[in-house]
Amino acid sequence: MGVTEPHHLLFVCTANIARSPMADALARRYAEERGWRVEVQSAGTHAMTGEPAAPNSVKAVREVGGDLSEHRSQPVTDALVAWADRILVMEMRHAQDVRERFPASDEKVQLLGTFGGLVEISDPYGSWIFTYRRRRDEIRACVEACMDRLPPRPR
Numbered sequence: 364m365g366v367t368e369p370h371h372l373l374f375v376c377t378a379n380i381a382r383s384p385m386a387d388a389l390a391r392r393y394a395e396e397r398g399w400r401v402e403v404q405s406a407g408t409h410a411m412t413g414e415p416a417a418p419n420s421v422k423a424v425r426e427v428g429g430d431l432s433e434h435r436s437q438p439v440t441d442a443l444v445a446w447a448d449r450i451l452v453m454e455m456r457h458a459q460d461v462r463e464r465f466p467a468s469d470e471k472v473q474l475l476g477t478f479g480g481l482v483e484i485s486d487p488y489g490s491w492i493f494t495y496r497r498r499r500d501e502i503r504a505c506v507e508a509c510m511d512r513l514p515p516r517p518r
Contacts, residue, residue, distance in 0.1 A: 369400035370513050373447035374475065375457050379407030379436035381488045382453045382498060384416040386475065388429035389503045393510055401510065404446070406439040408460045413437075417488060419495040427499065444468045451475040451509065453484045478512070479505035 374386035383405035394401035414436040415421075421431045437443075444450065444465040450472045452458045458472045476484045479501060487498040 369402045371446050371448045372403050373443055373450045374405040375439055375450060375461060376453045377407055377409050379405055379410035380414050381417045381420045382484055384431050384434045385420050385424050385499050386502050386506055388424045388431050390506045392429050393507055406437050406443055408439055408457050410436045410438045419492050422492060423495040423499040447471055449473060475505045478508040
């Protein structure tokens with residue numbers, strides 16, 4: 364990959380309807396605000412194809428200016444792993460699953476939470492909105508810290 368190409372970040376959770384879509388939307392917004400060359404996608408280790416984001420994820424992200432209205436879930440694939448420079452997972456089991464199923468991913472996989480002083484980012488699915496807000500804020504802090512460490516890419 365040439366230095367003029369954007370960074371490719373893949374966010375991964377279980378079903379690709381709560382945490383990874385929030386990370387995706389927050390990363391897009393952060394990159395746009397800064398004029399950074401970053402492309403973002405999200406996927407799930409056990410995702411069905413075409414599911415919308417969880418309603419509370421949509422709401423929590425909308426509260427901070429993000430948009431998940433067009434999100435549709437997708438599973439992790441060989442093509443996504445090949446596309447990604449970094450694969451940022453929410454839990455250790457996601458890292459293990461991705462590494463086992465996609466050996467080429469090994470050096471790309473990182474726990475997103477470690478960028479914000481956490482290890483794992485727990486799943487809010489099925490919880491009240493305040494839990495989604497707490498996860499959103501954790502994810503946002505980790506996404507921003509991760510992106511702040513990306514090497515610059517010329518426009």
